[in-house]
Amino acid sequence: MTSFDAIFIGAGQAGPFLAARMAAAGRKVALIERKYLGGTCVNAGCMPTKTLVASARAAHVARRAGEYGVVVPGEIGIDMEAVRGRAEKVTLDARKGLATWFDSLDSMSVIYGQAKFENPNTVVVNGMRLTAPQVFINVGARPSIPDYPGLADVSYLTSTSIIQLAEVPRHLVVIGGSYIGLEFAQMYRRFGASVTILERGTRLASREDDDVSSAIADILQAEGIAVHTGVSGLSFRKTADDIAVTTNSGTMNASHVLIATGRRPNTDDLGLEEAGVETDDKGFIVVDNSLSTNVSGIWALGDCNGRGAFTHTSYNDFEIVAANLLDGCNRKLSDRILAYALYIDPPLGRVGMTERQARASGRQILVSTRPMSRVGRAVEKGETQGFMKLIADAETRQILGAAILGIEGDEAIHGIIDAMNARTPYPALQWSVPIHPTVSELVPTLIGDLR
Template structure:
C-alpha cells in the first residue's frame, strides 16, 4: 500500500490543475489516467473539433470569394488527410505540453492505468494499492449509443471517431440535432459532403428558445443541409456500401454513406467501483455532489463532466478553481454561484448565458425582453454575414439581466460583455450607457438594452 496526500482519477480539465496546485504546496499526489492526459477537450472535443471547424470555414470563405471581389479560378478542393493531420497536431501539442509540465512536478506521480475503488480511501491500479485521505474523480463522459434497430449491423461514427476521418463522406447522416451533431453537420457540409440531420424531437437545439432553434435551422438550411425532425422511429439497414436510415412510418429512408451518432453523452462512472467506496450516483450515472463538489463520502470529490453540474471545458476548469479556493486557499466558493454560459460553434456561432426566455417566464419573475437582428450590426454587414439576432432578458423589478443569446458573427465573443455584467451584478441601465467601440458586434448591446419591454 502506497500512501498519498491526494489521489486523482482522470486527467481532464480539472484534475491535473488541482493536482499541480497541491504538488506545488509540497503535497504528495498521484494522478491516474487510463488513456490520454487532457480529457475530452484536448483529445476528442474542443481542440480537435474547433480546428476542423476552422478548416471548414476556410473552405466556405474561399467559395464565397467572388462575393467580396476575390476571384478564385478552379474548384475548391479539400484534402481531408491534411485537415485531419492539422487537428491531430493541435491535439498532440496540447497533450505533450501537459505531459512535460506534469513531469516536472517533484511530488506528483503520473500513473497510466484503470483505477477502481476498494474502499472509501483506497484504490487499486495496475495491481497496486494506493490510499489517500482525499480522492478526486475527473473521469469525464463518452458518447451515448442508443439501441436503435439495426445499429449493430452498421459501422457508425461517434464524435470521438469522426475526427480521425481522412476521407470525405459522400452523404453523412447525423443522428441527433443538438450541439455536437450540428457542429459536425455544418463542418462536413462545408468540406463538400451531402449532409442530413435526423432529430427525434420537434426542433433542433431543443434547450434553446424556439426562435433561436428556428434561426439555427435557417442557418443550416441556407447551406444545403437537410433536416428531418420528429423522427420517432430511427432504424438502420445495411445496403451494400450504404446505410438506409428510416425516420418513421410513411417517411422515405435517407441513403447515407456514413452515419454519425450524436445523441448525447454519459459519464464514465460505471467502472470505478463506486459501490466499494459508497459513492452515490443519480439514475443517469452522474456522481452526486454538494455545492463544494464533495460526494456523499467525506473526502471524495467529483469534478468536471462526471458530476452532472456542467458539460463544458470551462465548467470543468471552474470546478478546479472552486476546489482549489476551498481546499487550498481558505475560500468559500460554491457551484451554485456559477452563471451558466456556453457557445454553439456553428457559423455564425451562438453565445448563451443565463436563463432562456422560456426559463425566465417559468420562474414567475416579471421580465423584460428585447431583440435585434444581426443585420443591424455594422460589422455583420461589412463582413457580409448578417444571419441571426441578439436577445436579452431582464428582470423588471431589479433591473438585473437574467440571460442573453447572440446568434451571429462573433456571438461567442460578444456574449462576454453580458457574462461579465451578470457576474458583476451590473444592472442593465448601467450597461446601457457604456460606450462600445465601433464597428464591433458588441456595439449593438446598448441598443438592445434600451428597447427592453415588459411582457
C-alpha cells in the same frame, strides 16, 4: 500500499490543475489516467473539433470569395488527410505540453491505467494499491449510443471517431440535432458532403428558445443541409455499399452515420459501490454545492458530476475546490452563471436564462431583440445571419440571460457574462461607450430597446 496526500482519477480539465497546484506546494499526489492526458477537450472535444471547424470555415469563405471581390481560380478542394492531420497536431501538442508540465513536478506521480476503488480511501491501478485521505474523480464522459434496431450491425461514427476521418463522406446522416451533431453537420457540409440531420424532437437545439432554434435551422438549411424533426422509428441496415436508415417517413441511404445523441459519464467501471459513492439514475456522481460526494474525502469534478458539460465548467469546478480547500474560501457551485457557445458558423453565444425559463420563473421580464442585419460590423463583413437577444428582470434591473446568434457572438457575449457576474444593473451598461464598429457595441442599444 503506497500512500499519497491526494489521488486524482482522470486527467481532464479539472483534476490535473488541482493536482499540479498541490504538487507545486509539495504535497504528494497521484494522477491516474486510463488513456490520454487532457480529457475530452484536448483529445476528442474542443481542440480537435474547433480546429476542424476552422478548416471548414476557410473552405466556406474561399467559396464566397467572389462576393468580396476576390478572385480564386478553380474549384475549392479539400485535402481531408491534411485537415485531419492539422487537428491531430493540435491535440498532440496540447497533450505533450501537459506531460512536460507534469513531469516537472517532483511530487506528482502520473500513472497510466484503469483505476478502481477498493474502499473510500484506496484505489487499485495496474495491480498497485494506492491510498490517500483525499480522492478527486475527474473521469469525464463518452458518447451515449442508443439501442436502435440494427445499429450494432453497421459501422457508425461517434463524436470521437469522426475526428479521425480522412475522407469526405458522400452522404453523412447525423442522428441528433443538438450541439455536437449540429457542429459536425455544418462542418462536413462545408467539406463537401451531403448532410442530413434526423432529430426526434420538434426542433433543433431544444434547450434554446424557439426563435433561436428556428434561426439555427435556417442557417443550416441555407447551406443545403436537410433537417428532419419529429423523427421516430429509427432503424439501420447494412446494404452492399451503404447504410439504409429507416425512419417514420421513409428510408434513405447513407455512406456514413454519426450518432450524436448525448453523452454518458465514465463512472460505471470505477467500483464506486465499493467506496459507497452515490450516483443518479444516469450514472452521474451526486455532489453538493462544494462538489463533495456523499462520502467524506471524495470529490467529483467535471462532466462526470452532471453539473456542467463544458471545459470551462470543469475548470471552474477546479477553481471552486481549490479555493475552498487551499485558500480558505467558501465558493459554491450555485454561484456559477452558466454560459456556453454553439460553434456552428455563425456561432451562438449564450448566458443565463432563456426567455422561456425567465417567464416560467414568474418574474416580470423585459425582452429586446435586434437582427444581425442591423449590426454594422455584420453588414461590413457580409455575414448578417442571426440576431441578438437580451432578457432582464423589470423589478431588480438585473440581466437574466442573453443569446447572440451571429458573427462573433461567442466573443460579444462576454460583456454580458461579465455584467451578470458583477451583478451590474442593466441601466449602467446602457450609457457605456463601446468601440465602433463591433458586434458588442449593440449591447447598449439592446438595453435601450428592452420592453
